Amino acid sequence: MSQARRLVLGSSLSIGGSHTSVWRHPRYWSDASINIDYFVSAARKAEEGKLDFIFVGDSLYVNDHTAPHLINRLEPLTLLSVVAGATSRIGLVGTLSTTYHEPFHVARLFGSLDHISRGRAAWNVVTTALPGTAENFGRDSHLEHDQRYRVATEFLDVVKGLWDSWEEGAFLRDKSSGVYFDASKLHTLNYKGEHFSVRGPLSMERTPQGRPIIVQAGSSDAGKDFAARHAEIVFTHQPSIEEAKRFYHDIKERAAKLGRNPNELLVLPGISTIVADSAAQAQQKQDEIDALIDIDEALKELERYLDPAAIARIDLDEQLAPHLDGLLTDGYQAETERIAQLVHKENLTLRGLALRMSTRAGHNPFVGTAEHVADAIQQWFEAEAVDGFIVSSGPIVPEGLHHFVDQVVPILQGRGLYHTDYRAETLRGQLGLPVPPNRYAQATT
Incomplete structure (x- = not known):
């Protein structure tokens, strides 16, 4: 890999992580999942640390057995639209399902967020795992795992096509001539496939990033194939550096075989950090949470x-x-x-x-002093096990994010591993990802 690799750091603002009872901790914001003040303040803290983006998860099915941190939560696109107005540079990653939405609707939602945020939007593409979701959408059954990914592939192709409805410079807004747009740069999709039929065009000009960044979080074979073909960020969970290296090289090789530049697919495991003045104090915090x-x-x-x-x-x-x-x-x-x-x-x-x-009992390499956590991040990055990490805002929300930004990020910056200011106006520019060319403009050049 090139020396030009950039360490990428995002923060997951989704609540609770894998600790189902951590909301009982006295310093935890127990209403954080439904409290917009939490999301705004956490996003601003992440932006203060120059983190590349924030991430918000979602689920479409709950019942009386659902974990506390999942049963009561805000819809991601509404939430991120508010956060967009309260921040100026940090990227905004939201989750939406391809199994229980329509392509035209999703293209408009994320296109709107990209315009509202002036080029900071990203879509975490999920296929929805919980079978009970089907009953919330008038369906008798939930699609089988690999079938969900086949639907997702077609869904994403349609959404990308809609995002290309208007070429760059299509909207002239020339008051003297009265010409609002150049009709030659308008393209109707007229898509008819196995699962979707969508005419188009999208009622929105091309977004500041060309199109929002595509994020994907599946680690199954079908998920990795989907990511290698479509994703620009892969969100994963890897318990050790050895397993992370295997996953990293596997998915990069899959992308290369499809003709993609593997450097344009960023692999970012999710981690939970606990930072304290000593290793013993950090472990004490972990034990306190686990209890x-x-x-x-x-x-x-x-x-x-x-x-x-x-x-x-x-x-x-x-x-x-x-x-x-x-x-x-x-x-x-x-x-x-x-x-x-x-x-x-x-x-x-x-x-x-x-x-x-x-x-998540067992050895967590990201629990310890700030120096120790920074060392672990550097080790994984330099070993080409990751391109960076998505750091939980907990496990004690929101102090986990504050400790990371205030104590770990400055060490990484001091070592020259992490930027001290944002490098671009858009999330694509910040991450060094290219703007996808409009397919219609490409065809005429």
Whole structure:
């Protein structure tokens, strides 16, 4: 890889992370997920640290077993439109599902956010894992995993086509001649495919970035293939530097085989950092958070990956390995594969797995002094295991983000690893990603 690689840092403002009961901590903003003041203040803090972007997740299905940090949350595009007006440079990544939206609607939403923010929008493309979502949208069943990705591929092709409806310079707004736009630069999509039929054009001129940046978070084979073809940022979870390096080189190689420049696909694992004056104090903080876990809440969180009815038939202290075939769901495929490996490797019971998943128990290399956390970030980046990280605003919201910005970022800047000011007006420019050419302008040159 070239020496011109840039360390990228974003912050996930989604609440709770994997710690299902951390909201009980006395310093945690327990209403943060629905409190716009949290998102605005956190985004401004991230911008103060010159972080490249903030990230907001979403889900379209909840029930009385849903984890507290997921059951009560704001819709991402509405939220980010408010944050756009309260910030000026930081990128804005929002989540929307290709399984339960329409392409024209999504093209308008993210096109609007890109205009509102003057070129800072990015779309986290998800296919939706939770099968119960189907009933919220008048459907009898949820699409199978790989089928969701086939739909997503067509969906994204349509959205990109709509974003190209107008060439650069199409809107003249010439008051003297009375010519508002150049009709030769208007293109109607007229798309008819297997899953979608969309006429177009989009009722919006080309956005400041050409089009919003595409983010993708799946780590299954289908997800990695989708990312290699379409994504410009890949959001992943990797528990060790060795696993991160394998994932990193795998997805870069897939992109290269498709004719893409692998440097234009940024791999960014999500991490949770805990910063303290000493390693012992940092571990004490971690233990304090983990002690808040409630087994009932932990089991609810596990229902994202394991069938609830099957869980109910298993004793808490029963070995899980013999039951795995009937337990794992079709939703978060990469995560369920990792769960199966954990169960076999560590001989976990249901109780053990629930607590393991709720606390992410085990060695977290990003817990320690500010120097230690900066060292770990530098090590992973220089080892070509990552292009950067998406750092949680917690686990204690919002102090985790404040500690990271105030203590870790200055060390990275002092080492010359991270920028001290924004480099461009748009998120594409900031990340060194090219503006995609308009397909119609390309065809005539």
